[in-house]
Amino acid sequence: MKEIILIKNGELALKGLNRSTFEDKMIKNIRRRLSDLGKVTFFKSQSTITVYPESEDFDLDEAEIRIGRVFGIAGYSRAAVAEKDMAEIEKVTLDYFSDKIFAYKTFKVEAKRSDKKFPLKSPEICREIGAAMLSAHPFLKVDVHNPDLVITVEIRDREAYIRGNQKKGAGGIPVGTSGRGAVLMSGGIDSPVAAFMMARRGLEIMGVHFAAPPYTSEMAENKVKMLTEKVSKYAGRIELYIVPFTEIQLAIRDNCPEEYFTIIMRRLMMKIAERVALMHGAKALVTGESLGQVASQTLMALACTDCACEMPILRPLVGMDKNDIVELARKTDTFETSILPYEDCCTVFTPKHPNTRPKKEDVLAAEAQFDFSPMIEKAIQNIRFEIIEGR
Amino acid sequence: MVYLDYSATTPVCEAALKKMNEIYKTNFANPSSTHFAGLRARQALEQARKTVAERLGAESDEIYFTSGGTEANNLAVFGAVEAAKKHRDKKRIVVGAIEHSSVFESVKKLANDGYDVIFIKPDRHGNISAADIAGAVDENTILVSLMYVNNELGSVMPVKSVKSIIKAKNSPALFHCDCVQAFCKKKFTHNTLDADLISVTGHKIFAPKGIGALYVKKGVKIMPRSFGGEQERKLRTGTQAVALAAGLAAAIEDFDTENYGEKVKEVNRYARSELKKIEGIIFNSDENASDYILNFSLPGYRSETVLNYLSEREICVSSGSACAKGKLSHVMSAVTDDKREADSAIRLSFSHLNTKEDIDKFISALKSAKEELIKAQ
Structure with a gap:
């Protein structure tokens, strides 16, 4: 299973016209921190930066730890990559959470669909994935207000990303933007x-x-x-x-x-x-x-x-x-x-x-x-x- | 390099290296394995055990290998106290106030757990009187732990009186003797000490680090601290370090107690006479201390600074105490209330490899340290 890291900018989103300067500096900082872990590509879109490992042996665990220490990041999460096919998304989701699911009692599914051509609408995606999770793990309950686990399915242009709870980033603003x-x-x-x-x-x-x-x-x-x-x-x-x-x-x-x-x-x-x-x-x-x-x-x-x-x-x-x-x-x-x-x-x-x-x-x-x-x-x-x- | 820190550790002697090399290469099997290779490893291990036992005048089955002195001391103290739970309300433990930290901290923990721990105070030179021990041991005492030679001051404890005191008091107490600084350097057997438990270690006598042993007198029962495995008759489980044990045995055989002792005595006497000539020196080790250790203070010159100064000149000595930011060594603070004396303690510790030239180099560097360094407030 291919895994990536999704990063949410922090205060940067507030930075009006300077924003891209700050963002570029942050990406540069992340790139530098990860440079010895293998080849990696970065994508920027809205307020998310996607860290996309290009080599097989890329150490994602270590990358995650290091990203957690980069200033300017509000939150980050690992995500599984799936082909844009509902059966495939379901399979990857079940597989992705199979080890960790026992830590949770309640969950909900959220879907984001930036590719509007995807045949299912967001609520439909949520329903399908939710049902699959429930039947695989009968001890789970759905709680849409205060769930232990939020499963987010994002349908992007090329692929779909499936992620769990977001982790809190180190906050602050990128090192080097203040001299x-x-x-x-x-x-x-x-x-x-x-x-x-x-x-x-x-x-x-x-x-x-x-x-x-x-x-x-x-x-x-x-x-x-x-x-x-x-x-x-x-x-x-x-x-x-x-x-x-x-x-x-x-x-x-x-x-x-x-x-x-x-x-x-x-x-x-x-x-x-x-x-x-x-x-x-x-x-x-x-x-x-x-x-x-x-x-x-x-x-x-x-x-x-x-x-x-x-x-x-x-x-x-x-x-x-x-x-x-x-x-x-x-x-x-x-x-x-x-x-x-x-x-x-x-x-x-x-x-x-x-x-x-x-x-x-x-x-x-x-x-x-x-x-x-x-x-x-x-x-x-x-x-x-x-x-x-x-x- | 001038190395005057042999009580911290020693290099490994040729005999031990050779033996270990041989075992690592050709006799590497697990001594618990049933096949012939395992049997050979077991034989090597038992041969090593026999050598340690003989040095202590003991039987092989009274020797348990450990990772070193600290583990042996911990096993002795906690193992004895655990086994003494059968005596129910008997809770007294008597120890010297200047025991090695592996005993000192262990009994401090036991004190926190409700044991009545009595620390016997030493005099200015780290000597403890047998009468004080007799005053502390009562019928509720379950353990007396007293080291043979103090590691910081070299003072020799009245260990040979302990067992008779215990007997006179009608106490069920076991006597544990930490012999880490005395092993091979002093002539003794378990009989001369009349101890129930004796800790020794390898790396003070030219054996490798990572190996030590606990002697447990036949008939004495103490409880294990590690579980899972049948090794060391279940008292200290985990696969034995055969090569290290054999290295320890080789070093013991190689250690010439009398000859080394003569050389060290000469070096010690020389160092003492040269130090005497330096104004302001106070000897923390008295004339009765082990020749292997010579501790002195130069009040006003903080140990840490002097150590750094000497270290820059490739002279290795040790301080009895940590610096102002850390805690003072419990040994130095037990023997003196004068902070300037405690804070300036330097320990020299010798081996047969030291020469008068080493001492000359050290003395001359110390003199220039005294000239160049600024006195502390």
């Missing part, structure tokens, strides 16, 4: 969630990670790679830039007042991230900061980090509770990795008593006591990067 942003990835719970949320709003993600060996380990860096890989399953391909940060952290420690360690460190991270972002076409920075979560994320502290760079800093988690963030981290499957216990650069030299109400003038004055720019240049020159493909 590019650089996410500061620490390895904690928050930054991957922030990346996920911005990718869902169409932002193409690149990652910037600060490594401070030997205070942070290779394991900590691997952890960030693992997290980036998890995010890339939703966000698609991600370039991860790793900035050597030890020298700068030591310089902060040696030259700045302890109460400002973290805030100055974050300001310098922003400055470097902005430079990296500019070099690679990103127009915004993204962080996992959440208001009041830690000393460096109070309103006054955020004001101090904000003015370190000119680019907008997007903080999708700013108003979220930790519990909600954790829930999203579980949903994106990053939580278990995030809580692996490796030191990250944010926790290496945490001051005992950080200033939670830093004044901008004081922070700027403290930072000005040392000229960090040569070190920043050196760090930028020694950036390593890795491409995480994201399928």
Whole structure:
């Protein structure tokens, strides 16, 4: 039996004249995600995209999982393909649901007939298929209002498609339609969630990670790679830039007042991230900061980090509770990795008593006591990067 | 590479490799099969069992192969407790507070299930007093689990007193001894320990990972944790790893307890004397500890950082504790309240393959770490 996947656009349908740009971007994203699974053709019609495998060994199970993670999709379902012949449609329908039917008690059949030349009208198709299902599975009952299973038969130009319940898509808008942003990835719970949320709003993600060996380990860096890989399953391909940060952290420690360690460190991270972002076409920075979560994320502290760079800093988690963030981290499957216990650069030299109400003038004055720019240049020159493909 | 982490694991010795290679290639049949090839595999398995048994002064039918120390410990603890249900309201379990996590976490689960688990506190160097055990064991005690050599500190437990304490208290308790770090390294038999259950593993003594054994004294009954199959007299079902078992046996035969012990003692003494010269060093392992393990702290220098630093220089050691984000090791937090000491613990563990040069390289790297690294708050 030949099977395909039908995809319903999400918010895209609202996008007036830009719609086809968004749709094309989404198809491109899906195509890229499925590229290693075999040859596949896409058809666009109204608000449905049909994914049509061309090779025998195409892994539809995997394709379905990946499609479930592509932003811009409201819903999707697998469908069996049948010849446009009522006896054939009936046979395929019975066959298609024979294994899974035991999960349902009630059902109804819907028919859509875009080929008006098909001899049976929609209500007639429903009746026939419904009757066939009932006689094959006597335990089933018809419920037209609130059925467990909706069987949809679509009569298209070339073939007929038979599908069950639609699955909910990842929502949002296609990655890449909102430009590019650089996410500061620490390895904690928050930054991957922030990346996920911005990718869902169409932002193409690149990652910037600060490594401070030997205070942070290779394991900590691997952890960030693992997290980036998890995010890339939703966000698609991600370039991860790793900035050597030890020298700068030591310089902060040696030259700045302890109460400002973290805030100055974050300001310098922003400055470097902005430079990296500019070099690679990103127009915004993204962080996992959440208001009041830690000393460096109070309103006054955020004001101090904000003015370190000119680019907008997007903080999708700013108003979220930790519990909600954790829930999203579980949903994106990053939580278990995030809580692996490796030191990250944010926790290496945490001051005992950080200033939670830093004044901008004081922070700027403290930072000005040392000229960090040569070190920043050196760090930028020694950036390593890795491409995480994201399928 | 300077490898000072042999208590984490060892490479596989030539003798074991050769034996395993032979079995994988030419004696691959299922030891439960009835045909001649199965019989040959069974013979190899039983030969291996005999070697393990002999090392423990036991009979072959007292040895049950497992996947390693953790499984042996789990089987011993849960198997003994399950079998003790016949004693109805007897619910006390006595264990050392610094047992390996495979015992520690198992009894913590049993505590959650309503068992009265008593943890015996060690002193600053991980030593436990027999008197404390005597104070904890009563007639309601069903299990005492005490390791022979502690894996983080090398401290040697008063295991030889346990059985007499149990007898004196008129308790039905079984005595389980986790001998993972002592097996082949210390001279002992089941008689010297007077234990009912003994766990051992292969990969600390140059055998492969994935094989271990539990000794169960004849007449002692414990309940299985796996079902389906007749293997290991139904106590540990599943097709046996014949080659790994034979590898374990070969490694046991190859392990020269006295000679290796001498070499390790020398290396340990040298490392200790060199470490003494470094200002600020606190020894967590005392002089009575096993020569195979030497644990110290350098307060202010977090283990994780020092480990990373040494690792960059291809020196492998181990930390007793995890970093600030993770939990402190239960062993280090049991022996000291000083977080800086616990958080800076480094464990060196040796084998006969180590030389003074290894120690020199390590000491010099540690000295430069101390110079270069910034002290934590």
